[in-house]
Amino acid sequence: MGISGAGKTTLMDVLCGRKTQGTIEGEIRIGGYPKVQETFTRISGYCEQNDIHSPHITIEESIMYSAWLRLPQRISPQTKEEFVRIVLKTIELDTIKDSLVGMPGINGISKEQRKRLTIAVELVANPSIIFLDEPTTGLDARAAAIVMRAARSIVETGRTIVCTIHQPSIDIFESFDELFCASIISILKAHQEAPLNSNKKNIMDIENQATFWQKGNKMLL
Secondary structure (H helix, E strand, O other), X not given: OOOOOOOHHHXXXXXXXXXXXXOOOOOOEEOOEEOOHHHHHHXXXXXXXXXXXXXXXXXXXXXXXXXXXXXXXXXXXXXXXXXXXXXXXXXXXXXXXXXXXXXXXXXXXXXXXXXXXXXXXXXXXXXXXXXEEOOOOOOOHHHHHHHHHHHHHHHOOXXXXXXXXXXXXXXXXXXXXXXXXXXXXXXEEOOOOOEEOOOXXXXXXXXXXXXXXXXXXXEOO
């Protein structure tokens, strides 16, 4: 979490191996072992801010195409279709699976449904970890809550979600298990009480902790 320009997307691009410009120093380790990019690519998914889908096919067809293109050939068609049904239910798109995707802002599904479709297209490839780049940007509070509820449903299946976010509501903020504040370079466990050394207030006494943290206050961990 951090303000615009704090480097949230850049950091995530570096972690998942998508950053090809500039100078990158240091090493990335997973479980203490150096990251092997080829292997990591196979077990990870990435959802960009822009939701790009074919407007002329349905939600179910979009996910099905991703399954056929990305799942191993040894998996039977019946298994792929069953996995698509599971993904539709997990992301709560099963009731509108036959809806045309349509053009953004013109026709078809809503922006929030389009974002969930983006997540579903990645989830159907069966990754162990999914990166979400600001999935709530441009959404109202209700739509953002629905998207993050879908993300939490994925976590409950045993997968890991790494998400960048700009200005979460308190409900969304409390749904995270761990927090990295890009503006102050600190890592917290969600719900952890952390005194702020600038004014000696306890973080849990603030009505909206997320907003308060982004004012540049330093934290004692």
